[in-house]
Amino acid sequence: MSLATDLAPAISALRAGGVIACPTEAVWGLSCDPENDAALAHLMRMKERDPAKGVILVAANIGQFQPWLSQLPLAMHAPLAASWPGPNTWLVPDYGRSHGLVRGAHERVALRVTDHPVMKALCEAFGGPLVSTSANRSGEPPAMSAAEITAIFADEVAHVVQGELGGNAKPSTIRDLATGKIMRP
Numbered sequence: 345m346s347l348a349t350d351l352a353p354a355i356s357a358l359r360a361g362g363v364i365a366c367p368t369e370a371v372w373g374l375s376c377d378p379e380n381d382a383a384l385a386h387l388m389r390m391k392e393r394d395p396a397k398g399v400i401l402v403a404a405n406i407g408q409f410q411p412w413l414s415q416l417p418l419a420m421h422a423p424l425a426a427s428w429p430g431p432n433t434w435l436v437p438d439y440g441r442s443h444g445l446v447r448g449a450h451e452r453v454a455l456r457v458t459d460h461p462v463m464k465a466l467c468e469a470f471g472g473p474l475v476s477t478s479a480n481r482s483g484e485p486p487a488m489s490a491a492e493i494t495a496i497f498a499d500e501v502a503h504v505v506q507g508e509l510g511g512n513a514k515p516s517t518i519r520d521l522a523t524g525k526i527m528r529p
Contacts, residue, residue, distance in 0.1 A: 354503045355469050362502025363387050365493040368402075369460045369510035370492055371486035372479040374501070377470075385447040387475065390500050392482040398448025400433055400516075402458045402476040404467035408499050409455050416438050420521055428457035429464070431516040435527065439479050446475065456516055462507040473506075478515065486515075 354364050361383045363376045373389065376383035378401055388395050403409050406428055413421065416436065424434055435452040442453045456476070458464050467474055476488035478495055487493050490504050518528040 351465055351505065354466060354505045357502035358470055358474070360502070363390060363500070364503045364505060365487070365490070365497070365501045366462055366466060366505035367460070367507040367509045368463055368476060369458065370515050371488060371509065371513035372490070373463075373476045373486075374479045375463075375466065375474040375476050376447050378473060378475050379443055381443070381445075384443055384469075384475070386500075387477070388445060390497060391477065391480065393477075394448075394482070395445055396449035398450055398454065399446055399475045399477045400454040400456055401442075401446060401473040402456050402463055402467060403473040404458070404464045405429075406457055408467060408473050409457070412436060412438070412441055412453060412455060416521075423478050423519075423521065423524075424455075424457075429459035430457075431459075431512050432456060433516040433518045433528075435518065435520045435522075437522070444487075452520070454518060460510045462505060466505065 358377050361380045363374055363386055365374055370384055383410050383460050433454050433456040435454055438447050438453040445451050480486040519526050
């Protein structure tokens with residue numbers, strides 16, 4: 345069975361407004377359609393997350409972020425291109441593009457082009473960026489296995505994508521694109 349076939353139930357769940365669980369570079373994550381009101385609200389309830397915090401968007405390639413990057417000065421594209429794909433999340437000006445629950449109380453949105461094969465394939469099959477946030481309740485450690493997903497979230501997730509973690513020891517570094525300041529090492 346191909347990865348695309350394996351992902352068909354996950355893509356159906358995403359398109360239906362569900363939240364899915366999937367392996368990422370360092371921890372298990374929760375993903376949903378970043379433009380679906382109900383999916384984003386469900387995700388925030390599941391995580392018991394303060395909506396003001398916002399969430400990260402991941403993409404399969406830099407082109408999937410074109411709606412967010414098209415208004416950026418050309419010089420600001422270089423650090424993005426130099427660090428992607430990989431475990432580097434950048435805070436970029438949002439220009440009103442993102443859903444309020446994605447952006448949170450911020451004027452910037454967190455973007456990452458993933459190099460994790462399952463996450464990349466999910467974004468490719470979905471046809472655009474997805475929300476990616478650690479699979480945990482607020483303040484708790486993130487899930488490190490599919491079994492932990494089931495123990496924590498039971499039937500709150502619409503689908504669990506099988507796969508392996510990427511082997512990174514910690515979640516992605518978060519940097520502010522305008523200042524270069526590291527927000528999360």
